[in-house]
Amino acid sequence: MGLAEAASGPDPAAGLQAARELRELAERLEALQVANARTRGWSWQEIAFFLGVSKQAVHKKYAGRT
Amino acid sequence: MFERFSTQARQAVAVARSEAVSQGTRQIGCEHLLIALAHGRSGPAADALRAAGLDPATLSELAAGRRPAEPLDAEALAVIGIDLDRVRRAAEAAFGPGALDHPHQGPGMRRRVTMTADCKKVLELGLRQAQRSHDRTLSSGHLLIGIIDQGDNGALRLLESAGADPAALRADTERRLTAAA
Numbered sequence: 001m002g003l004a005e006a007a008s009g010p011d012p013a014a015g016l017q018a019a020r021e022l023r024e025l026a027e028r029l030e031a032l033q034v035a036n037a038r039t040r041g042w043s044w045q046e047i048a049f050f051l052g053v054s055k056q057a058v059h060k061k062y063a064g065r066t
Numbered sequence: 067m068f069e070r071f072s073t074q075a076r077q078a079v080a081v082a083r084s085e086a087v088s089q090g091t092r093q094i095g096c097e098h099l100l101i102a103l104a105h106g107r108s109g110p111a112a113d114a115l116r117a118a119g120l121d122p123a124t125l126s127e128l129a130a131g132r133r134p135a136e137p138l139d140a141e142a143l144a145v146i147g148i149d150l151d152r153v154r155r156a157a158e159a160a161f162g163p164g165a166l167d168h169p170h171q172g173p174g175m176r177r178r179v180t181m182t183a184d185c186k187k188v189l190e191l192g193l194r195q196a197q198r199s200h201d202r203t204l205s206s207g208h209l210l211i212g213i214i215d216q217g218d219n220g221a222l223r224l225l226e227s228a229g230a231d232p233a234a235l236r237a238d239t240e241r242r243l244t245a246a247a
Contacts, residue, residue, distance in 0.1 A: 014145055020178070021142040024092070024169065025153070028138075031170030032161055 034062050070193060072205045074109045078102040079189075086179050089129060090171035092136055095182045096213050096221035101125045103210055110207030110242035117238060118230055128227050129220075135167040184219040188212040200247055207243040211236055 048055040081102035086094040104122040106112030140150040157165040192212035196204035
């Protein structure tokens with residue numbers, strides 16, 4: 001059975017693994033682009049705007065401070 | 067499973083998880099469990115490791131030094147139509163080689179961590195050992211013996227880098243376990 005078939009079949013394993021990997025990919029891309037934005041002088045507020053979260057959330061996640 | 071773990075053994079698993087998180091890896095491996103056992107204040111495993119001159123700080127540093135890349139699973143992503151190669155090429159063009167190969171280590175990040183198959187095997191082996199002990203409780207000593215008996219894992223490689231002798235360590239741990247019983 002191919003993976004695509006497995007993902008839409010009754011066994012959730014392939015779909016769950018795909019979701020998890022997608023989440024990890026999103027995290028890594030986000031981290032890369034946040035660092036990229038900061039290098040270009042973007043403020044936490046501007047970054048938060050594009051991420052769709054609060055400034056506090058971005059700051060806490062990437063600067064470690066609330 | 068954890069009902070048959072001693073408090074120290076449960077604590078070791080929790081510390082192993084923190085160690086994996088602070089190392090920025092996605093999986094709790096045997097090496098994290100080993101470091102956790104070395105952090106113990108007492109008990110057969112902590113005492114045996116201390117007697118062998120293996121302190122948690124050194125082990126932790128050694129483990130961090132040999133952290134392998136953790137590339138994403140292209141097959142899993144293909145299932146939902148993502149061409150990881152294409153994404154990776156774009157990321158590496160912009161941010162350099164290996165840009166997507168490591169989990170991001172942020173100070174405020176919540177990591178989802180799972181356990182490696184090797185580590186799960188070690189817990190199983192430990193439980194089997196514990197069955198033979200008088201109170202059938204899995205102690206930190208059983209975990210250390212499990213790590214060594216499993217035969218091929220990150221903790222054994224870590225012990226090798228640290229110049230330790232697994233067989234001697236195992237014998238010492240077993241001695242201490244028996245003495246404590």
